[in-house]
Amino acid sequence: MKKILVSYEDIKKINSFSAEYHLGINYLSTFILSDFCTSISIKNKSEAKLVLDTSAGNNGLLQLVSYSIINKKSKSHNKLLPAGCIAISRLRTYLHQIICFSERLAYLCGVDSVIVSSEFVVLKPINVNPYELTLILLSKNVQQYLADCTAGGHHPRVAKDLILRAPVEQKDLDYASKNWKKFADSSEIYLTAQKQVQDIFNHMD
Numbered sequence: 001m002k003k004i005l006v007s008y009e010d011i012k013k014i015n016s017f018s019a020e021y022h023l024g025i026n027y028l029s030t031f032i033l034s035d036f037c038t039s040i041s042i043k044n045k046s047e048a049k050l051v052l053d054t055s056a057g058n059n060g061l062l063q064l065v066s067y068s069i070i071n072k073k074s075k076s077h078n079k080l081l082p083a084g085c086i087a088i089s090r091l092r093t094y095l096h097q098i099i100c101f102s103e104r105l106a107y108l109c110g111v112d113s114v115i116v117s118s119e120f121v122v123l124k125p126i127n128v129n130p131y132e133l134t135l136i137l138l139s140k141n142v143q144q145y146l147a148d149c150t151a152g153g154h155h156p157r158v159a160k161d162l163i164l165r166a167p168v169e170q171k172d173l174d175y176a177s178k179n180w181k182k183f184a185d186s187s188e189i190y191l192t193a194q195k196q197v198q199d200i201f202n203h204m205d
Contacts, residue, residue, distance in 0.1 A: 031168040033142070037123040037133055039164060042080040050114040052081070054089045057097035057120075060134040061187055062105060064194045079120060082113045086133050087120040090157040093146040100134040100187060108191055121160050128176070131184045135176035142166045 056063050081087050081099065083106035089097035099116070106112055116122070125133045136142060149162045 030170060031173070032164070033136070033166040033168055034164040035126070036128050036136065036168065037086070037125050037164075039160060040082075040085070040122050040124050042082070042122070043078055049111055050109065052087075052099065052114050052116050054091060054097045054117050054119050057087060057089060057099040059096045060098045060100045060138060060183070061190050062099055062101065064191075064198060079116050079118055079122060080113050081116045081120070081122055082124075083107075083111075084125070084130055086123045086125070086130055086137065087116050088123065088137055088163065089117075089119050090121055090160065090163070091119045092156060093143070093150055093158055096138065096143070098134060098137055100130050102130040102184065102187070104184070105187060105191055108188065108195070119157075121163055129180060131180035131187070132176040135180060135183060136168055136172055139169070139172040139175070141169050141172060
């Protein structure tokens with residue numbers, strides 16, 4: 001268990017008694033996540049054909065378990081995930097509910113954007129590609145940080161600003177740069193296989 005000492009001045013500055021929040025801002029590293037992405041929040045005003053729940057994210061892979069027509073009555077699914085961006089769930093971060101929605105994967109889905117749950121934070125990569133950013137998010141260092149920053153009982157979440165402050169190590173950047181192509185190929189194979197299975201069962205009806 002980590003122990004930190006927080007001054008009265010720091011508590012006043014942040015206006016929070018949350019131990020998780022103070023743990024998060026006490027991490028030290030050369031880079032932070034916001035060096036490689038920016039958070040975007042676009043409400044659904046398009047005619048996107050697909051809606052994805054948090055269960056659609058599995059370690060960066062897009063799972064078609066929630067691949068469906070938009071339910072217009074759903075108020076929690078109102079955020080746009082454009083092609084080329086990443087979605088990471090603030091809820092129960094230990095489940096690694098992250099979606100890499102690259103332009104190539106969007107093309108395979110036949111859309112240029114999808115609707116996602118409001119639990120997702122949508123990240124647009126900067127100076128890295130979507131696959132690299134996903135591998136950075138899945139690194140042990142970032143995942144440990146998110147675990148330390150998660151607060152709440154029944155529905156534990158991490159704050160969006162803390163996600164953007166996640167510490168990024170040079171070794172994780174190097175790993176992402178070296179392995180993103182392999183991850184990209186695997187992501188496409190995984191998505192294509194799911195679509196083929198769906199097609200088989202759809203023709204059995």
